[in-house]
Amino acid sequence: xxxxxxxxxxxxxxxxxxxxxxxxxxxxxxxxxxxxxxxxxxxxxxxxxxxxxxxxxxxxxxxxxxxxxxxxxxxx
Numbered sequence: 001x002x003x004x005x006x007x008x009x010x011x012x013x014x015x016x017x018x019x020x021x022x023x024x025x026x027x028x029x030x031x032x033x034x035x036x037x038x039x040x041x042x043x044x045x046x047x048x049x050x051x052x053x054x055x056x057x058x059x060x061x062x063x064x065x066x067x068x069x070x071x072x073x074x075x076x
Contacts, residue, residue, distance in 0.1 A: 007030075
C-alpha cells in the first residue's frame, strides 16, 4: 500500500528534481533515500545477501589485503 505525502521545498530544488530525476521517478527516488534512515534493518540478513555477491567479495578481499601493506606501525 502506498500513501500520498505533500512535501514543501525550494522551487529551484523542485525544478532540478524534475529535470534530473524525471517526473515519474521522484517518489521512488525520495523513498530510496529515506528508507534506510527510518526502517529497522536486519543486518545479519543484509550481510548474508552481500556475501552472495562473489565479485563484490573478491574486490573487498583484494582491497583489504592491499591495505595491510599500508600499516607500518609508525605514527603519522
